[in-house]
Amino acid sequence: MALAVGLRQWLSPLSGIDRLYDVRWYESQNAAGPELLPRWDGNCWLYVADEVSQGVTVVDLATLKPVDFIRLEGGVPHHPHITRDQRWVLVTIRYGDWVAAIDTEDDHRVRRIDLPMGPDGTPAGPLHMGLTRDGHYALVTLNGAAHVAVLDAQNPRLLRVVEVGARPRDVGVTPDSRKAYVSLQADSRVAVIDLATWEVRHIVRTTTDYGAGSGSGLGISADGKYVAVANTLDDEVIVIDTGTDRVIHRVGGVPGPVNVDFLGKTYVVATGNRADGSVSFIDAAQGRLLETVPTGRGANIAYYGPDGNVWVSHNGAAYVTVLDFETLEPIAEIPVVLNPHWIYFSPDGKTAYATNWGANSVTVIDVERLERVTHVVVGLNPNGMALKANVRTDAVARRQAQAAEVSPVIARASRLVLPEPRSDAEVLFLQSCTICHDLGRVIRNNAQGDQWLDIVQKMRDNGAPIDDEQARIIAEYLATDQHRSLTVRTQLQVEQPLDPAKGYEEAASRGI
Numbered sequence: 451m452a453l454a455v456g457l458r459q460w461l462s463p464l465s466g467i468d469r470l471y472d473v474r475w476y477e478s479q480n481a482a483g484p485e486l487l488p489r490w491d492g493n494c495w496l497y498v499a500d501e502v503s504q505g506v507t508v509v510d511l512a513t514l515k516p517v518d519f520i521r522l523e524g525g526v527p528h529h530p531h532i533t534r535d536q537r538w539v540l541v542t543i544r545y546g547d548w549v550a551a552i553d554t555e556d557d558h559r560v561r562r563i564d565l566p567m568g569p570d571g572t573p574a575g576p577l578h579m580g581l582t583r584d585g586h587y588a589l590v591t592l593n594g595a596a597h598v599a600v601l602d603a604q605n606p607r608l609l610r611v612v613e614v615g616a617r618p619r620d621v622g623v624t625p626d627s628r629k630a631y632v633s634l635q636a637d638s639r640v641a642v643i644d645l646a647t648w649e650v651r652h653i654v655r656t657t658t659d660y661g662a663g664s665g666s667g668l669g670i671s672a673d674g675k676y677v678a679v680a681n682t683l684d685d686e687v688i689v690i691d692t693g694t695d696r697v698i699h700r701v702g703g704v705p706g707p708v709n710v711d712f713l714g715k716t717y718v719v720a721t722g723n724r725a726d727g728s729v730s731f732i733d734a735a736q737g738r739l740l741e742t743v744p745t746g747r748g749a750n751i752a753y754y755g756p757d758g759n760v761w762v763s764h765n766g767a768a769y770v771t772v773l774d775f776e777t778l779e780p781i782a783e784i785p786v787v788l789n790p791h792w793i794y795f796s797p798d799g800k801t802a803y804a805t806n807w808g809a810n811s812v813t814v815i816d817v818e819r820l821e822r823v824t825h826v827v828v829g830l831n832p833n834g835m836a837l838k839a840n841v842r843t844d845a846v847a848r849r850q851a852q853a854a855e856v857s858p859v860i861a862r863a864s865r866l867v868l869p870e871p872r873s874d875a876e877v878l879f880l881q882s883c884t885i886c887h888d889l890g891r892v893i894r895n896n897a898q899g900d901q902w903l904d905i906v907q908k909m910r911d912n913g914a915p916i917d918d919e920q921a922r923i924i925a926e927y928l929a930t931d932q933h934r935s936l937t938v939r940t941q942l943q944v945e946q947p948l949d950p951a952k953g954y955e956e957a958a959s960r961g962i
C-alpha cells in the first residue's frame with residue numbers, strides 16, 4: 451500500500467503542468483491537444499493537414515521524422531481532429547464535398563464521407579469541427595451549405611445534416627454532450643442544436659448585416675457555462691449564458707475579433723484581432739474588456755499553455771508570442787518560419803508544435819525554455835494538426851523503418867507544377883499568391899473589379915512579399931477573371947494521378 455502511494459507520488463502526473471491548463475481536444479479551433487498523458491512514453495503520431503500539397507503528413511514524434519503522407523485530393527485538407535477512441539482522424543476538406551476519415555489502425559486507409567451539395571450545386575465546404583465528449587458525434591460546419599453535418603465518430607459516416615443558417619463556422623459542444631453552439635458568418639444569429647432531438651433554436655447576436663460573411667469565431671468555456679462569439683464587424687464580443695441561452699454581456703471596443711478562445715479552465719476569453727494585429731482579453735463572467743495587447747500581424751489564435759502562459763499564433767508574422775497570464779505582458783517571441791497557425795502541446799506538456807502555414811514545416815518548441823528546438827519538413831502550407839498518443843509500439847517501429855521512403859514523396863507533393871503562363875502578370879500572380887494558401891482561396895472568391903485591390907492589399911498586410919506596382923499588376927490581372935481558368939497541381943499528382951476508386955474506400959453509408 452505504502453509503496454503504491456509512494457509510486458504514485460513519484461510519478462506525479464501533473465507535475466509541471468499548470469492547474470488551469472485544459473486539454474479540450476474535442477473542440478474546434480481551441481487549445482486543442484491530446485489527452486493529458488504525463489507519463490507518455492514519447493511515441494506518438496502528429497497528423498498535419500497540408501493544404502496545398504493536398505494531403506496529411508504523419509510525423510513520428512519520437513524521431514521527429516515524417517513516416518507517412520496520406521493523399522487527400524479534391525479540396526483542401528484543413529482541420530484534422532482525432533476521435534475520442536483515437537482510432538480515426540477526421541479531416542475537413544475545405545471547399546470540397548467530403549470529409550476524410552483516416553483509419554489510424556488500418557494502415558491509414560482513407561474512408562470518404564460524401565456530403566450533400568449546397569443550394570445551386572455549390573460544394574458543402576466542410577470547415578470546422580466539434581466532437582462530443584461522449585465520443586459519439588463529430589459535428590462539421592458546412593460553410594457552403596448552411597448546414598452542420600453530424601458524423602458518427604465511432605464508425606465514421608454521415609448520420610444527418612441539420613440546417614443552421616448561412617455560412618456556419620465554429621462549433622462549441624457542451625461538456626455533457628447535450629448541446630452544440632454554431633456561429634454563422636453571414637447570419638445575425640447563433641444556432642443552438644439540441645443533440646438529442648436535433649432541434650435548432652437561434653439566439654440573436656447582432657442587428658448588423660453580415661452580408662456575404664465575416665469572421666464570427668466562437669468559443670465555449672471548459673465547464674460549458676459560457677459561449678463567446680465574435681461580432682467581428684461590430685468590434686464586439688458577446689457572451690451567452692448556456693443555462694438560459696440569453697446574451698448576458700456585450701463587450702465593445704474589441705478591434706475586429708475573429709477567433710475566440712477561453713483560456714484553459716478560466717472565464718477569460720482571448721480574441722485574435724487579425725486585421726489589428728492584437729489580442730484582446732475579456733472577462734466573460736463580468737463582461738469586461740481587460741486589455742488589448744498588440745502582438746503582431748494577423749494575430750490569430752490564443753492558447754492557454756501547459757506552462758500557464760498564453761501562446762498566440764500569427765497569420766502574417768514569423769513568430770509565436772508568449773504572454774504572461776497574470777500581467778498580460780508579452781514575455782517571449784519565439785521565431786518560427788512563417789505564419790504559425792495551429793499550436794499543439796505534447797501529452798506531457800513539455801513540447802509545443804506550430805504549423806508554419808506560410809511554408810512547409812512544423813516548428814518544435816521547448817515549452818520550459820520557450821525556445822525553438824528544430825523544425826520538421828512536411829507538405830506545403832500545413833494548417834491544422836491532430837495527435838494520436840496511443841500508437842502501438844510495433845506500428846511505431848514499422849513506420850519508422852519506412853521513413854526514408856516518405857521524404858521523397860513529400861518532396862514531390864511539395865513541388866507545384868504551374869500552368870504555362872499566358873502573360874507576365876499571370877507569372878507574377880502565380881509566384882506571389884501561392885506562397886501561403888492554395889489558388890482555391892483566390893479562385894473561389896467572388897470579388898470583382900476594384901475589389902481585388904483591397905484583397906491584394908490585405909494580403910500584403912498578411913505578409914505577401916510584393917510592392918505597390920506588383921500589387922497593382924496582380925489586382926488588374928485578377929479583375930480580368932483569367933485566373934478562374936487556372937489549375938495548379940503537385941508533381942506527385944501529375945506523375946501518379948490518384949485513382950479515387952483505389953485511393954479511397956467507399957463511405958460506409960450515405961446516411962439520412
Ligand code: HEC
Pocket residue numbers: 748765766789808882883884885886887891892895905906909912913914915924
Ligand atoms: C503571406 C501569406 C499570404 C500570401 C503570400 C497571400 N495570402 Fe491570401 N490569405 C492569407 C491569409 C492569412 C488569409 C486569411 C485566411 C483565412 O481567413 O483563413 C488569406 C486569404 C485569402 C483570400 C480569401 C479572403 C477572405 O477574406 O476569405 C483570398 C481571395 C486571397 N487570400 C487572395 C490572395 C492573393 C490574390 C494573393 C497574392 C497577391 C495572396 N492571397 C497571397 C495569406 C496570404
